[in-house]
Amino acid sequence: MSPGPVKLSDVAERAGVHPATVSRALSERTRHMVNTDTAQRVLAAAEELGYTPNPIARSLKTNRSFTIAVLLPDLTNPLFPPMVRGIEDALAEAGFTALIANTDNHPDRALAAVETMRTRLADGCIAATATRDDGLLAEAATEMPMVLINRRVLNHEIPAVVADDRSGVRQAVEHLAALGHERIAHVAGPQWLATGADRHEAFLAALRGVGLEPDPHLISFGEGFTEEQGARSLHSLLEAGAKFTALVAGNDLMALGCYDALVERGLSCPDDISVVGFNDMPFADKFNPPLTTVRIPHYEMGRRAAELLLGRIEGDGSTPGEDIVLPVELIQRASTAPAPSRRARQAAS
Amino acid sequence: MSPGPVKLSDVAERAGVHPATVSRALSERTRHMVNTDTAQRVLAAAEELGYTPNPIARSLKTNRSFTIAVLLPDLTNPLFPPMVRGIEDALAEAGFTALIANTDNHPDRALAAVETMRTRLADGCIAATATRDDGLLAEAATEMPMVLINRRVLNHEIPAVVADDRSGVRQAVEHLAALGHERIAHVAGPQWLATGADRHEAFLAALRGVGLEPDPHLISFGEGFTEEQGARSLHSLLEAGAKFTALVAGNDLMALGCYDALVERGLSCPDDISVVGFNDMPFADKFNPPLTTVRIPHYEMGRRAAELLLGRIEGDGSTPGEDIVLPVELIQRASTAPAPSRRARQAAS
DNA sequence: GATTATCGTGCAAACGATTGCAGGCGCTCG
DNA sequence: CGAGCGCCTGCAATCGTTTGCACGATAATC
Structure with a gap:
């Protein structure tokens, strides 16, 4: 031998x-x-x-690597690890392996990553990096099976699995409205990301839904789903003299940024301003105060994305693809409280 | 063409x-x-x-895949993503790719992962999964270059890059002692992990270093570096009627578990009990209260581990390997306060 | 009993790159 | 002027599998 x-x-x-x-x-x-x-x-x-x-030899002959590329903007964002777990678990069951790449939100790093993946002959790709109008990915999608997760591109050419953002922010503003808040601000995420744009749009709609008229002066856009951008946005709102008693943030990270901005200005959450986040990131219940936020099924999203992709790979290439949208749930914690006006009334009565 | x-x-x-x-x-x-x-x-x-x-064809001929296996117990533990970033960055510079696998702390899943990696012909392996006495990894280490990160095995057969745990817990207890605490508990991590055992030992030494005598009744061991185990450990301590005014937890997750146990019993941190964690995980400054903890250089550890491994791969196979131990730093936040006795004295004066 | 279908197996050519070996060419040097 | 030496470059084998094709044997058909 x-x-x-x-x-x-x-x-x-x-x-x-x-x-x-x-x-x-x-x-x-x-x-x-x-x-x-x-x-x-x-x-x-x-x-x-x-x-x-020997999988190498096998791949050479069959042109299949049983490897799936996973493109993330930033593994360090606590949003993603649970998704990755879901992806990995589903892939493993089918004998596939995930290859993870961080792009840092840099298009060129993404390009490099895609290139690497392509030459390493990934059998498919799950991307969480898509901007709304992403030519790069759209092009790459023609070369290999791809599905988006937690993102969406403009013309639904690439199937996606996302959380029900619209429902999420609707629940958030209804919750706030029920607490008596009438002036609700939005510390919005970047509009070149589908999540940012969708949530902003949903915010407008939800406001009208509870009979409130959106006020442009109560909306500020961040340039990234980060703490800094959240803090910066809230500061600029406050700086401009906007008056409001509650805000919904683009995501939890931005909400945390708002916490920072609030303490920096000597304001209290939720006494002065209620805040609700988005994602229910790990440890959101441990923050000060515990964050009211909308929970999205991270792990499940990962699983579904992987399954969807595997289906497209194994399958006939059909399933032209309705996007999969998963239900979300508002988790009420201590960062939201009745509006000051209502508290006053209650105190009076 | x-x-x-x-x-x-x-x-x-x-x-x-x-x-x-x-x-x-x-x-x-x-x-x-x-x-x-x-x-x-x-x-x-x-x-x-x-x-x-075509890297597949190349690999077939050269028997090198330019792929490094990264074995993690749990990607969801916020400790690891920054390390992974460090690893990926360093590897990318050398044209290598990281293949990440979660083992869930299950030896058999680790075995399966190692097997997968081996047959996929990884050129080397970075493991964060080692138990102190890990035959599996020791054996695998004979087959391919390997380095440990944040872990260590008993007989230094595998090079490791770790944080200076001893110094970290020394700083922690010195800090506590300086605040006037005299009865300091230890919510220790699992002893079958090097990090757990080292920190426990260091705790004992540090106590004596500040002139305090360790009391076995003030030490409880968890069976995992998790919130549940932290909570469980603290409960069992309190249940047994132990009296203490401060505690150092095995890591931040366990410290968070202690937070939970404390509120459940109506105790306040830091008024009743000061707590200090370990790792300075992301968002440790956002907790309630912000957690005093010792910061370890996650990202740097990742980089160093990758560089060390690459050296062993490219190099002559020498560098018999002193472990690399990186400096740590105590970050003081609001979860530690002067001992009640001292506060009383101050109030009296 | 000759002819065709059926089944099981071996042969050899791929897949796309790397690499030892040999050979062609033009020099130099004795 | 011929032997010898370097420098380039082509040839062909190789890495470990998969897979179309052909071949031989056995079973089924008329």
Whole structure:
């Protein structure tokens, strides 16, 4: 037997057959081509020798790597690890492996990553990096199966699995409205991301839904879903003299930024201003105050994205793709409280 | 030209040379074997055609995949993403890619992961999953270059990069002692992990260092570095009637568990009990109260681990390996306060 | 009993790159 | 002027699998 890892020909020799026969006997799909008891013999030999196929050689021949590229803007954002877990779990069940790449939100790093993935022959790609109008990904999508997660591009050319953002912010503003808030601000996320734009739009709609008229002076856009941008946005709102008693932030990170801005100005949450976030990131219940936010099913989104992708890979390439939108749920914690006016009234009564 | 991705022979044809020549011209290492201006021609042709080598085919021949396996217990633990970033960045600079696997702290899942990695021909492995006495990894280490991160095995057979745990907990108890605390508890991590055992030992030493005698009744061991275990440990301490005014937790997650246990029992941090954590995980400054903890250089640890590993791969296999231990720093926030006794005295004066 | 279908297996050519070996050419040097 | 030496470059084998094709044997058909 040759040295090093055992290979197909070793098994063949041991079983007294040709390597090709071993190959056929070992694959579920081609097993029927070989006599049942030779198959048994081969299987036994493979078992005894502890044969494991060399995936490199296999890939070279078949052009499939059983590898899925996962493009993330930033693994450090607590939003993503649970999604990745979901993705990995679903992929593993199908014998696939995830290859994770951070893009830092830089288009060129994304380009480089896509390139790497493509040349490494990933069988498909799950991207969380898409900007709303993303030519790069759209182009890449023509070359390999792709699905988006937590993002969406303008013309639904790429299937996506997303949380029900509209419902989420609706629940948020209804909650605020029910608490008596009438002047509600929006510390919005970047508008070049679908999540940012969708939530902003949903915010406007939800406000009208509860009979409030949107006020442009109560809306400020951040340039990223980050703490700094959240703080900056809130500061600029306050700076401009806007008056409001509650705000909904683009996501939890921005909400945390708002916390910072608030304490910096000696304001209290929720006494002066109620804030609600988005995502229910890990430890959102441990913040000061515990953050009211809308919970999205991170893990489930990951699973669904992976399953969707696998379906497109294995499948006939059809399933033209309704986006999958998963339900969300408002988690009420201590960062929201009745509006001051109502508290005053209650105190008076 | 053949269809699909451009390959070596396409470039060869275009440049009017043999594929072998192209191969040599394209590799920095072998370029000197080919005439300077043919090399130019080849380079130009490759550029025009947009040639990118097929790493699968290359790997098959060279037995190198330029892939590094990264074994994590749990990507969802906020400790790890920054490390992964460090690893990825350092690897990318050298043209390597990281393959991330979660083991969920299950030895068999780790085994499966290692197996996958090995058969996928990873060139090396960075593991954060090692238990103190880890036969599995020790064995795997004989088959491929490996370095440990944030973990250590008993007999230093595998090089590791770790934070200076001893110094960290020393700083923590000195801080507490300086605040006047005399009865300091330890909500320790699992002892089968090096981090758990080291910190426990360091705790004992540090206590004596400030002239306090360790009391076994003030120490409780968790079975995992988790919130639940932190809460459970603290509960059992309190249940047993232990009296103390401060505690150092095995890590930040356990500290958060302590927060939970404290509020559940109507105790206040830091008024009744000061707590200090370990790791300075993201958002530790946002907790209620902001957590005093010791900061470890996550990102840097990742980088160093990757660099160390690459050195072992490229290099002569020497560097027998002192462990790399990186400095840590106590970050004082609001979860620690002067001991009640001292506060009383201050109030009296 | 000759002819055709059926089944099981081996042969050999891929996949796309790397690399030892050999050979052609032009020099120099004795 | 011929032997010898360097420098380039082409040839062909190789990495470990998969897979179309052909071949031989056995079974089914008329």
